[in-house]
Amino acid sequence: MKINVKVNGTAHSHDVEPRTLLVHYLRDTLRLTGTHVGCDTSGCGACTIHLDGKAVKSCTLLAVQADGCEVTTIEGLATNGNLHPLQEGFHQEHGLQCGFCTPGMIMTAADLLKHNPKPSEAEIRHALEGNICRCTGYHNIVKSIQYASEKM
Amino acid sequence: MTATKYIGKSIKRVEDKRFITGKANYTDDIVLPGMTYGAFVRSPYANAKVKKVDISKAKVMPGVIAIYTGADVAAVNGVPCGWQVNFKNGATMKEPKHPLLVADRTKHVGDPVAFVIAESRAEAKDAAEAVTVDFEKLSCVTDPAEAVKPGAPLVHDDVPNNICFDWELGNPKSEVDAAMSKASHVTTLEFTNQRLVPNAMEPRSYIGSYDPINDKYTLYTSTQNPHLIRLLMCAFVLGLPEHKVRVVGPDVGGGFGSKIYHYTEEALVTWCSNKIGRPIKWTAERTESFLLDAHGRDHRTKAEMGFDKDGKIVALRVKTHANLGAYLSTFASCVPTYLHGTLLQGLYTTPKINVDVTGVFTHTNAVDAYRGAGRPEATYILERLLDLGALEMGKDPAELRQMNFIPPFDGVKQPGYQTQVALQYDSGNYEGVLKKGLEAFNYKDFRKRQKEAAKSGKILGVGISTYIEACGIAPSAVVGSLGARAGLYEVGQVRVQPTGKVSVYTGSHSHGQGHETTFSQLVADRLGIAMEDVEIIHGDSESVAFGMGTYGSRSLAVGGSAIVKSIDKIIEKGKKIAAHKLEASADDIDFADGRFTIKGTSKSLGFGDIALTAYVPHVYPKDLEPGLDFSSFYDPANFTYPFGCHIAEVEIDTETGKVTLRRFVAVDDVGTVINPMIVEGQIHGGVAQGVGQALFEGTIYDEEGNLTNPSFMDYCMPRADDLPMFETGSQVTPCPHNPIGAKGAGEAGCIGSTPAVVNAVIDALWSAGKKVKDIHMPLTPERVWSALQ
Amino acid sequence: MIPSSFTYQKVKSVEEAIAALKESDSKILAGGHSLIPTMKLRLNSPAKLIDIGGISALKGIKESGSEIVIGAATTHAEIASSKVIQGKLNLFAQTASAIGDIQVRNRGTIGGSLAHADPAADWPAAVLAADATIAVQGAKGSRKIKASEFFQGLFTTALQEGEVITAVHVPVFSGKSVYMKFPQPASRYAIVGCAVVKHSDGKISIAYTGVSSNAFRDGAAEKAISGKKIDAGSAEVASKAAAEGMHIMSDHYASEKYRKHLAKVYLKRALLAVA
Known part of the structure; x- marks a missing residue:
């Protein structure tokens, strides 16, 4: 099936199998490999992207469902070569170790800060319910998001 | 200077x-020209005869390039174990073949029976689903203590009683028994140190590629040690010349031990790439990670600690059945032995120690080193026994530790400390970290707070754990004499x-x-x-x-x-x-x-x-x-010995049994620190994993040998809202025998934290008048609630 | 991780969806957050998916007389953040916020969740306690099913072959309400989810999810508290009646005994929250 998707500001048009998951379309067809696959049960959040401005798990969407939509991935978060405050925050506060969950964490946090620019620690932790990190114990991820919240 | x-x-x-x-580059991000994709046909049974594998339908499906079965790789060696542990009588441990694909009998759920290679991931999956296997299901055993009993189903026909090895370390049993019999108080614990799934967030991923012009192989692998994989695969499995094999570990998304080992899939994609003349990628799905990444822990232990009337430890006796799974993973044999038994001195002057370990095969996935590897199990034994001993004897757990500590020594002016269990500690100041930990926690006010909270119906508890670990692995000659088949x-x-x-x-x-x-x-x-x-x-x-x-x-x-x-x-x-x-x-x-x-x-x-x-x-x-x-x-002169003090405070919801970790203080001495931010990050992550073991995580195998919680929807990984901000502190006692003075920080958090949290829950229960000795980890709300009834 | 092959049709109207459903082994795709996970594990391999995500008539929240109508394809996040819902049907805002995580709430829909009827899903408790009705449309026309008649068993509803949920109609009530859940720590689905509505006339509705093979109204518990002033004592008494006589689920996270106990604890807490 033919789909038209705007990803990180660029229009793309491809023929995909209906069963192609959006995450595989992004990774395999568009070669945007910053979006990761960490599980097969929609639980880990490593594949989080923004679909029409909202954080979604791209492993739980068919590429055909994204037809006509705008997608932002981690690769599209920085603007004009400037890191997004969250990207900066994760660097400044050591919010990542192996980096595998990081794109998903950042994309989820971006959705949180859009709706709640000054979240409490508890609100940040609650917002990360759908994202698993095995390296950091979340301590510095929370601080990274607080850093971005201050900056934004 | x-x-x-x-x-x-x-x-x-x-x-x-x-x-x-x-823009990171993990293995699954790599695409090579002409690359193909692999998918496995895996056993749904823990123990089953493979009577017939029918690939006729699958091999004509769209995109299918080749299908290999156990018969095709029968002549290929299995993956080896890198550490030889001997039986007490000197006999070599049992090392059954771990084949790349199973031809005759599967030995755990997920054992691979066929490997399908196709043009796309989807086509490989479709074809794998179309392979039909005629299995004859046999009875199985998953518990190591059950597996050694007469009549238990055998994992390998040539391994009697499923015993891979039996092993002992420390003072002779008779001496320990004698010392124990003179103790004025003996604290006993029988427990399971449950099996954990490492769950690095990046699933294992491999690409095998063969270049016929130069007769050269390349393996891209999400590994912690590319050279070791090359050595094991070339020398032991495929018999390839090492200079004709390149192994690349690109960015690796976490490991925690699980990516140390040489896995069958690595050798298989490499082997198959030559057969089909094209690169092959295989990336584990998370379900496969749960089923097949080497698991951690899984000990059944009885431990006894004897104290004199003042509280001085006089003897320690430990008997453990260690579950090794169905096959020996690369370092499986050394984890419950040389990384576990050798740490049972802890920080204490215990004069008599005996540890007896039986390594057991069961119809489960392989168990190997998982963050801490053996040392968390040893620390759990000691620190649980000390806190429980303090409760039983009516002593303060901090004071009980203090009076049993090995006095400070720097390893330069004062010599290293020779333990009863083979190791010589390099340098230590154990009372220093305890003191710092107690101050940071404000321990002296805790009992008052605990009493006040009780008035408003809240049950609080405190748990201490003062740990030591052996890191900086390791002097080659020493580990060689202990059975390592590699220098370290x-x-x-x-x-x-x-x-x-x-x-x-x-x-x-x-x-x-x-x-x-x-x-x-x-x-x-x-x-x-x-x-x-x-x-x-x-x-x-x-x-x-x-x-x-x-x-x-x-x-x-x-x-x-x-x-x-x-x-x-x-x-x-x-x-x-x-x-x-x-x-x-x-x-x-x-x-x-x-x-x-x-x-x-x-x-x-x-x-x-x-x-x-x-x-x-x-x-x-x-x-x-x-x-x-x-x-x-x-080549290091000795292991390094980081140590520290972890203190947890918990609150229990008495109606539901839910435990909330309110505070966690960690004071770690990891020697000289190059980058405190990175060290603290290591501690945070380690603590989260240790808390995970205490409160959330654990595999559940049913009687049929099925892992019943093989997903993030069932196996509870700690999430952000399960944990507090951690309070970290440090002390620096440099390592005297390396030029940096560093000891190592990667595992500390995971080693110290688990018993601290469990001790805190037990303390809380005792404060509420429920004198329970143990609750099975993870301490789920139901288990804690049951203990409160 | 990769579903079996299927064909895909994006429909523009409910009628088109109903027509498409006549093809054998076809399934409705709404937000996909119940269906796609099962397809990825190949536990579910429909031959055809009918995507109703583009039907604007199924989306949105309207006030209509004495009721609030929530389109079946409205997402949990839209419900949670709706000013109308927050102001007039806070129970639904609370429930929507308790589902899954941000990402799931941004895609998952109320209609999809109800049709799937997971025994541990959150919505069933809320729609039951609020006396909602579920509007469905099929080849033979439209009908409304009372929530109390909708959930019939494990993943089983009153929805008939070929029918599509179009909306949830919730009568506006005055009074206090609450949804509280004890989540399974890994999936965050409800081990016990308890929705309580205290109407201004004193009538109390109590519904559970997670406890039994389907969500249910707990008439015995309602009876035990009805007409009484809610306080610690009366809540305790009412909680004794909770979930009695029901088939209680049991799994490795919560045994039958513990789950039943939690049902009582959560009723007590929920009652005190609306006292």
């Missing part, structure tokens, strides 16, 4: 940018470029630890140059001479020391070059802050000048080779 510009500072990580912008040195090459820029090649391999930052800090300071002028290269057997990899908290202590050795050689050669140019004697040259100076004068040359001279040797010592490039192997 070289001024430190970088060491000891929380420099932001130089590797971060590619990870935060989505590390390799560090420092290549000074003509312009004075430095490329460092390390056999250590980051999977999140920040090697590129920490090693750069170390090198920049030692050479007196800017960090930006240093590049750290790791993870490719083609560029790095050799390496043993990253695990056992060894990267800085061993890998860093290898780099320092090469830096010393650079400086020594630089002095000769400088002496020649400055017309002085090399003995009269000092090197500091990036300058070679004639002692007592202002005559000097910069590091860049010397580098250039080494490569443009016009004015140059006659007997000296050009160039400034040294490689070193560093």
